[in-house]
Amino acid sequence: QVQLVESGGGLEQAGGSLRLSCAASGRTSSTAAMGWFRQSPGKEREFVAVVRWSTGSTYYADSVKGRFTISGDNAKSSVYLQMNSLKPEDTAVYYCAAGTAWRLRPSQPYNYNYWGQGTQVTVSS
Secondary structure, three states: OEEEEEEOOEEEEOOOOEEEEEEEEEOHHHOOEEEEEEEOOOOOOEEEEEEEOOOOOEEEOOOOOOOEEEEEOOOOOEEEEEEOOOOHHHOEEEEEEEEOOOOOOOOOHHHOOEEOOOEEEEEEO
């Protein structure tokens, strides 16, 4: 089992920055990838970014590319999401996720085995 705890959410003005953190514990060595998703009221959970541990490769949703940066440590114990140039449409609950295998479609929530409880990000205009 892997436990994930997010932190760093909050209220920010448009154009500002926030940094989210996700601390992983338990069998972190079993994870192949960790990423971030977000969900707004009435919408489906949306992929944001993911890092593949074996290669260090990162992937982003088009909506955040160039503004957000995902990073993690080599021990697979933490993953971060640096969010710059925030927009009101970035407002959502952000979830950390971990998968035990790398899938062809890393943007799909069903490819992740473990989830955090979420942290709220609100961007005001």
